[in-house]
Amino acid sequence: MDRIKKMLLLHVPTSICNFRCMYCYIAQRPVHYQGLQADMKFSPEQVAYALRPERIGGLAYMNLCADGETLLTKNFDLYVRALVERGHYAEIVTNLTITPMLEKILSWPADLRARTEFKCSFHYLELKKHGMLDLFADNVHKIWDAGASASVEVTPHDELVPYVDELKEFSLKNFGAFPHFTIARDDRTQGIDYLTSLPMQEYDRIWGSFDSDFWRYKKSVFGVKQTKFCYAGMWTAHINLATGNAQSCYRGYPMGNVFENPDAPFPERPTGHCKLAHCYNAHALLTFGCIPGSTPTRFGDNIRNRKTTYTVEGSWLQPALLSFFNTKLEENNKLLTPSQQKYYLALNKLQDVYIKLRHAAGRVKRFIIKKIARS
Numbered sequence: 001m002d003r004i005k006k007m008l009l010l011h012v013p014t015s016i017c018n019f020r021c022m023y024c025y026i027a028q029r030p031v032h033y034q035g036l037q038a039d040m041k042f043s044p045e046q047v048a049y050a051l052r053p054e055r056i057g058g059l060a061y062m063n064l065c066a067d068g069e070t071l072l073t074k075n076f077d078l079y080v081r082a083l084v085e086r087g088h089y090a091e092i093v094t095n096l097t098i099t100p101m102l103e104k105i106l107s108w109p110a111d112l113r114a115r116t117e118f119k120c121s122f123h124y125l126e127l128k129k130h131g132m133l134d135l136f137a138d139n140v141h142k143i144w145d146a147g148a149s150a151s152v153e154v155t156p157h158d159e160l161v162p163y164v165d166e167l168k169e170f171s172l173k174n175f176g177a178f179p180h181f182t183i184a185r186d187d188r189t190q191g192i193d194y195l196t197s198l199p200m201q202e203y204d205r206i207w208g209s210f211d212s213d214f215w216r217y218k219k220s221v222f223g224v225k226q227t228k229f230c231y232a233g234m235w236t237a238h239i240n241l242a243t244g245n246a247q248s249c250y251r252g253y254p255m256g257n258v259f260e261n262p263d264a265p266f267p268e269r270p271t272g273h274c275k276l277a278h279c280y281n282a283h284a285l286l287t288f289g290c291i292p293g294s295t296p297t298r299f300g301d302n303i304r305n306r307k308t309t310y311t312v313e314g315s316w317l318q319p320a321l322l323s324f325f326n327t328k329l330e331e332n333n334k335l336l337t338p339s340q341q342k343y344y345l346a347l348n349k350l351q352d353v354y355i356k357l358r359h360a361a362g363r364v365k366r367f368i369i370k371k372i373a374r375s
């Protein structure tokens, strides 16, 4: 049975999207939807070689997500294929409306499809507005029929409330189950506020009615500061797929460029104490075990899978992929001793001081330059 050794979050800097969802995190950023293709500095073969199991210590769960619609990235299929051919498992985040790219991926050999999952972002109102609801459902079935995995996920938002009943009916009819639910955060306030104007009791009543383990888990950790030792950076990396620049997790420590010297050891340096107000992608990072012992919730069973009568196996995820998604980093990696943890915490503190000093020196330098220019 395959087991997870690393979790790699591959950020695809393509900023083109055919949708404009009102709750989109990207739209909350000062600069967004620039309409740019990712400018890939490395070929699919170079990327796959740099992330080969022999270098990173074993097999990885790889999440691929763009700054827009992921499947609009040029040659995207070639990059994912090269990675899956190395034995890794891929999760592609998509609005599932770009059928030509989807069909290219679904034409791969069966063993590669079996290790590929589509996280289908079910943007109900945008799909309805564009007359694409049936296309979305058809594409989910194409994935299942091809022996790949599809998980349907909704981002709850206040404008969707009047459509809850029809959303439930559509989902049961087309996916054999309700969709899973995440929790939308307000990125303008460091991501610690819910993106809703509903009273919390009402919010819970409406979105809790979809009986999603994903939603329940996310609710339990939303806004909760993680204080235990985190192995992000040692067991995980967040990598820019176009450049190879990496950091430990979404907003973690820099790890350098992991594509430039593919024969050098893969960098590993644990974050230790999390700097964020909360782990906003805890549903993946923590359920895969970045903080040992933090939750019994499993990414496969609880976050992505649902039972359905629409697949031969009776579930949204294929058995091999489901069992891989149920493994945890903490079960397949060595834990650091308390003194090793102390060493890394001290090293990270030193780095924090160094970064602060560098920023302060930069500010002083800019101030002096301004003064000289004015005098």
Ligand code: SF4
Residues within 6 Å of the ligand: 226, 230, 231, 232, 249, 250, 251, 252, 271, 273, 274, 275, 276, 278, 279, 280, 282, 285, 286, 290
């Ligand atoms: S708790 Fe989450 S956000 Fe914080 S360092 Fe660990 S993985 Fe990153």
